[in-house]
Amino acid sequence: MGFVDYVQAIIDGLLFGTTYSLIGIGFTLVFGVMHKINMSYAAASLAGAYCGLIGPQMLGLPPWSVFPLSIVAAGVIGYVIYLTCFRFIPLASPLATLMSTVGMLLLVDEIVVHATAGMPQNYPAIYDGDPIELGPFILRADLVGVFLICVVAMAVLLALLYRTRLGMATRAVAQQPVAAQLCGMRLQAVNGLTFVVAGLLGGVAGAMIGASVGMLSPLIAGTITVKGLIVTVIGGLGSIPGAIVAGLLVGAAENLFQAVRNVTERDIYVMLLLFAFLVLRPGGLFAAARGRD
Amino acid sequence: MRRTGLLLSSALVAVIGLCGTAAAQERAVIIKGFGAKSGVVRSFGINSEAAMRAAADAINSQGGVKLGDGTIGKIDVEFLDDRCTAEEGISVVRRIAAGPALVAIGPGCSNVAEPLFGVLQRKAGDASDSGLQFPIFTDVAIKGGLAKISEWAFRNVPSEIDMYNALFTWLKTKNPELKTIFAGVEENFAHSRASWYAVMKEAAPKVGLEVKGEAKWLLEDTNFAQQVREIKAASPDILAIAAHPFTTCGVLKEMRRQGVKVKLLVGLTSSSSMETLQGCAREAEGIVIPTSFAPVTKEAEAAAAQAAKFNGSLDLHSAAAYENIFILKKVIEEQGVLAKPDTVQADREKIRKGLAALKETDGLLGKSKRTEDREAVKPYMYVHAKDGKWAVLFNPLTN
The missing domain is CATH 3.40.50.2300 (Response regulator)
Incomplete structure (x- = not known):
């Protein structure tokens, strides 16, 4: 392994890391608004991607239809998760929603397993052509596409949060829920919409993971959940820019660790990275500014 | 009129009695299957269960199993989920062993089989070993050499x-x-x-x-x-x-x-x-x-069709589950198993002895040899993926 190989490993990791960023954003968005972790987020995102396959496989729709269908389905699933795991659960209890979403994670995963008998499902790539060669480096063209789509999705989310009334309401509820209610904002509606938005974003992530792997399998959900949580912690709970940077960092770091050491040690070093952040910078890369509460 | 009524009643009682006697002469031979029916290797469990049910259905419809006292036994299959995890696999087998099952077929995963065989009695009849005394006849878990862990463990997996x-x-x-x-x-x-x-x-x-x-x-x-x-x-x-x-x-x-x-x-x-x-x-x-499986013989084709009726497909793993039921039928008949509630442990020991004594078994592709280590030497062939299907590339049995 030489210098070129290590740089190539980092490039691969950065490209794939955007999907981690999207999952991390979903975790952090919900946490930012409700101060709760939705453990079922990654599994729901992948479930959305599975639902997208219904279009081409059962309804005879063209392969590209899988992407919009995945996104819409994940949005719907996001709202269902809000209703079942948050809306009627006592939010004052810190463990209640954690446990309900862990339960939902297992449920969603098992529904997928039962629907597919655990068999991997072919998922269309967004581009099926040759890779891009840049001197000694090779960039997977489809991963570059995934990278760009993820960047656009993040940009749309940031625009939504900072340029629309819904975004303002979301931020207001995140910072001062009581004051937001006194200003006439409907807390439940904003929370519900936050789950839908996070779900739509998860749908993009799920679809892009499926597209970049070329398949969907229930095996992916656990890994992506863990990666999403690591990204959320490293980026800083509630920080969207933090999740974006941390996703890329984790993607690049795990590939580099794998290149320098080997695959069996890779995750140990990623966990050490997480541990280092927890000890040295517990607020994460871009910890959200603390509100008056 | 009254007399006719009495006669009719007596006849009815007699008929019911005869039916009851016939039913009593048919005993359930309980064989449990276990493997993953949830989680990512769920398809292993689905196919093994279908194969076991298909084989049991074929045997029962051909008259069942002849038990030691001449009674006819009908094979009763139930399949339990171990989620492909060792702790659940061990728990499932302990539960099975606590009931009336005579033998179990499974597990699907080698990471379950290895620790599971470790909780069985290592040497049969060793009074100092309190390990589980229950025969297990593995169909899927394929990692080499596992049956030697316990004399209660048998496998019908290819080498x-x-x-x-x-x-x-x-x-x-x-x-x-x-x-x-x-x-x-x-x-x-x-x-x-x-x-x-x-x-x-x-x-x-x-x-x-x-x-x-x-x-x-x-x-x-x-x-x-x-x-x-x-x-x-x-x-x-x-x-x-x-x-x-x-x-x-x-x-x-x-x-x-x-x-x-x-x-x-x-x-x-x-x-x-x-x-x-x-x-x-x-x-x-x-x-x-x-x-070790492709539908290349009449028996294999018929078994695959039978398994399909039970919503499963036969592959090298599930085909072994199908074969295991037939092998167990033979062992039960040869060893004079009674399948009575008060002979469960004695029947399990007979089945263990019977399986250990086997030198050769009938399989869907032909004869399999049994080794001293309670493993199988099964016929095999080479397949390749061709036009989206598995096709036989070379069959040493016919060449």
């Missing part, structure tokens, strides 16, 4: 050592230009690791293939760019992929993206299933895998 030794010899004879081999290994899965390091890596040099190393990944990995670059750098003639369908397909797709080609692909036995073709039929085209 990967024999299959890959023969496959590499055949490949080298047919394609002498093949000189080098490189592997892709799923490092965190017992069967995959054992299949490369203890089987294929040992077999390849024996036929003059130079082993150029291995690329490693994990069962749940999604990004194989680096591993495929390692394969590209090694530029082997043969790529042996010791991995299950999800990552096998992931690697094959990445190879296509990076334009990496090898002269020949060799796959893991467990990948000769519909999962691989469902995940990556195009990329897997041509991959060669040794297997």
Whole structure:
């Protein structure tokens, strides 16, 4: 392994890391608004991607239809998760929603397993052509596409949060829920919409993971959940820019660790990275500014 | 009138009595199956259960099992889920052993079989060993040499050592230009690791293939760019992929993206299933895998059709579950098993003795030999992926 190989490993990791960023954003968005972790987020995102396959496989729709269908389905699933795991659960209890979403994670995963008998499902790539060669480096063209789509999705989310009334309401509820209610904002509606938005974003992530792997399998959900949580912690709970940077960092770091050491040690070093952040910078890369509460 | 009524009543009572007697003469022979029916290897459990039910249905419809006292026994199959985890597998078997089941067929995963066999009594009849005294006849878990852990453990799985030794010899004879081999290994899965390091890596040099190393990944990995670059750098003639369908397909797709080609692909036995073709039929085209099942005989065709009625498909794993039921029928009849509630433990011991005494069994592809270590030496053949289906490439039985 030489210098070129290590740089190539980092490039691969950065490209794939955007999907981690999207999952991390979903975790952090919900946490930012409700101060709760939705453990079922990654599994729901992948479930959305599975639902997208219904279009081409059962309804005879063209392969590209899988992407919009995945996104819409994940949005719907996001709202269902809000209703079942948050809306009627006592939010004052810190463990209640954690446990309900862990339960939902297992449920969603098992529904997928039962629907597919655990068999991997072919998922269309967004581009099926040759890779891009840049001197000694090779960039997977489809991963570059995934990278760009993820960047656009993040940009749309940031625009939504900072340029629309819904975004303002979301931020207001995140910072001062009581004051937001006194200003006439409907807390439940904003929370519900936050789950839908996070779900739509998860749908993009799920679809892009499926597209970049070329398949969907229930095996992916656990890994992506863990990666999403690591990204959320490293980026800083509630920080969207933090999740974006941390996703890329984790993607690049795990590939580099794998290149320098080997695959069996890779995750140990990623966990050490997480541990280092927890000890040295517990607020994460871009910890959200603390509100008056 | 009154007398006629009395006669009719008596006749009715007699008929009911006769029916009752007939029913009493039919005893349930309870055989439990266990394996993954949830989680990512759920298809193993579904297929094994279907195969067991299909075999039991075939036996019951042909008159059932003749028990030691002349009574007819009907095979009663129930399948339990172990989720492919050792702790659940052990718990399931303890539960089964606490009930009236005479024997169990399973598990599906080697990582369950190994610790599970460890809780069985190591040496039958050893009073100082309080291990579980319950016969287990494994159909799927294929990692080599596991049955020697306990004298209560028996397996009807093919020997990967024999299959890959023969496959590499055949490949080298047919394609002498093949000189080098490189592997892709799923490092965190017992069967995959054992299949490369203890089987294929040992077999390849024996036929003059130079082993150029291995690329490693994990069962749940999604990004194989680096591993495929390692394969590209090694530029082997043969790529042996010791991995299950999800990552096998992931690697094959990445190879296509990076334009990496090898002269020949060799796959893991467990990948000769519909999962691989469902995940990556195009990329897997041509991959060669040794297997102990393909519907190439009348019996195999009939069994596959029968299993399909129970919503399963026969492959090298589930075909063994089908065979196991028939083998157990023979053992139960030969050993004079009674299948009465008060003879459960004695019946289990008879079944253990019967299975241990077997030298040869009938299988769907022909006769299988039994070894001293309670393992099977099964007939096999080589299949390859062709036009999105598994096709027989070479059948040593007919050549």
